[in-house]
Amino acid sequence: MIQEFLIANDSEDALKLRRNNPKSVFYAGGTEINRLNSTVMAKTAISLSKLHLNNITDEGNSIRIGSMVTFQQLVESPLVPQYLKDAALYCGSFPRRNMATLGGNLALCGDHSYLAPVLLASRARLLTANLTEGGAYSEDNIPIREYHAYHSQFSGTLLLGVSLSKDQRFVGSSRFANTLESQAGVTVGFGATKNNEGVIDHVRVYVAVKGSGVQRLSDVENAIENGELTSRQDVQLAVGHAIEAKDDFTGSSSYKRYIASEGIAQLFAEFVAGGAK
Amino acid sequence: METKIDFTLNGQQVSVTTDPLRRLLDVIREDFGLTGTKEGCGEGECGACSVLKDGKIITTCMVPIGAVGGSDIVTIDGLKETEQGKTIIEAFADGGAVQCGFCIPGMVMAAEDLLRSNPHPSEDEIRKGISGNICRCTGYDLIVESIALASERGDGLW
Numbered sequence: 394m395i396q397e398f399l400i401a402n403d404s405e406d407a408l409k410l411r412r413n414n415p416k417s418v419f420y421a422g423g424t425e426i427n428r429l430n431s432t433v434m435a436k437t438a439i440s441l442s443k444l445h446l447n448n449i450t451d452e453g454n455s456i457r458i459g460s461m462v463t464f465q466q467l468v469e470s471p472l473v474p475q476y477l478k479d480a481a482l483y484c485g486s487f488p489r490r491n492m493a494t495l496g497g498n499l500a501l502c503g504d505h506s507y508l509a510p511v512l513l514a515s516r517a518r519l520l521t522a523n524l525t526e527g528g529a530y531s532e533d534n535i536p537i538r539e540y541h542a543y544h545s546q547f548s549g550t551l552l553l554g555v556s557l558s559k560d561q562r563f564v565g566s567s568r569f570a571n572t573l574e575s576q577a578g579v580t581v582g583f584g585a586t587k588n589n590e591g592v593i594d595h596v597r598v599y600v601a602v603k604g605s606g607v608q609r610l611s612d613v614e615n616a617i618e619n620g621e622l623t624s625r626q627d628v629q630l631a632v633g634h635a636i637e638a639k640d641d642f643t644g645s646s647s648y649k650r651y652i653a654s655e656g657i658a659q660l661f662a663e664f665v666a667g668g669a670k
Numbered sequence: 671m672e673t674k675i676d677f678t679l680n681g682q683q684v685s686v687t688t689d690p691l692r693r694l695l696d697v698i699r700e701d702f703g704l705t706g707t708k709e710g711c712g713e714g715e716c717g718a719c720s721v722l723k724d725g726k727i728i729t730t731c732m733v734p735i736g737a738v739g740g741s742d743i744v745t746i747d748g749l750k751e752t753e754q755g756k757t758i759i760e761a762f763a764d765g766g767a768v769q770c771g772f773c774i775p776g777m778v779m780a781a782e783d784l785l786r787s788n789p790h791p792s793e794d795e796i797r798k799g800i801s802g803n804i805c806r807c808t809g810y811d812l813i814v815e816s817i818a819l820a821s822e823r824g825d826g827l828w
Contacts, residue, residue, distance in 0.1 A: 428713050440737055486715070487800075
């Protein structure tokens with residue numbers, strides 16, 4: 394339970410407060426920390442509201458989105474690609490979209506995350522800040538897959554923003570929940586490129602399954618790239634076998650397997666039919 | 671530990687010295703006596719406690735007062751004194767949108783937020799505009815019609 398609320402003056406201050414308060418968390422929009430049955434366990438919240446991380450800028454070959462950008466800003470910005478707007482709109486409530494932030498949703502990387510699967514599928518890069526052991530401030534630019542794969546090692550890392558390449562790439566996501574307000578049983582993200590000769594490359598398949606975390610289906614990715622999975626049915630079968638799922642209030646494990654595999658198969662079929670998006 | 675927090679509430683600069691973890695909802699209702707803002711679910715789902723923070727609709731049950739410093743807050747008690755607020759409230763009354771009434775302050779705030787950005791919304795846009803607000807009485811149709819009525823009557827206000 395949060396017992397202390399601190400406001401950081403800048404990124405370095407935020408990291409120092411985080412280091413000096415071991416049971417602390419960064420506080421972005423607060424929609425996950427403050428909600429009923431929150432899984433965030435901390436004594437101190439460190440507000441990032443003064444860090445000026447709420448801008449979306451065109452960087453030439455990429456779009457930079459600050460980590461404090463809200464879901465509604467994503468929806469309204471002409472710079473944000475449609476696949477990310479679609480994912481932000483899975484959050485059906487206006488007030489919540491005005492509060493929830495890209496950085497907060499990504500930092501938790503939860504099993505009901507709105508944005509993690511699609512950002513992982515997009516091969517985004519993350520702009521991060523850290524303190525060295527000696528206390529020196531440093532910034533870095535890392536692949537999002539690294540952040541996901543070694544998530545626990547980034548607990549003290551501050552997310553400054555996300556960088557999205559403007560390269561041609563198909564990216565899509567689907568979310569399956571009982572209602573727009575409910576936590577989703579399954580959220581899937583699929584991304585891939587196809588060159589002029591029809592060669593499929595850089596496939597990313599991520600599935601967030603309630604109770605089982607955000608999973609990368611590397612075997613499915615490799616099989617698609619190698620040409621072993623070529624049809625919608627092939628992909629559906631492979632995904633259904635590859636994911637881990639548990640029975641819970643959002644659905645049975647077999648339902649989650651089916652719905653996740655159907656979601657990825659639909660996106661794969663769209664990709665094959667349309668190429669870059 | 672108590673902290674002094676300055677913000678603007680319904681157009682007036684105010685200051686409160688309190689535990690920064692108290693909910694904005696409780697500070698509005700208990701410290702300032704503005705009880706028009708209601709508590710429904712207490713977990714950010716129903717929208718009954720909606721206010722405008724820096725021009726954006728939010729749910730006050732999810733916001734600690736410590737996160738409000740320097741912000742501009744408009745509640746239903748402030749909005750009802752404006753021409754825009756009066757127009758929406760009268761349209762709700764005339765349109766029969768109010769049954770038990772508990773969700774209505776939040777609905778009016780959502781309508782104001784919508785009409786500010788889109789003074790002439792379609793039915794679909796109105797339904798999306800109140801997507802964060804739950805009503806368990808009316809089935810929404812009369813609320814949607816009343817917001818359309820407010821848009822028509824308040825032509826030029828927003």
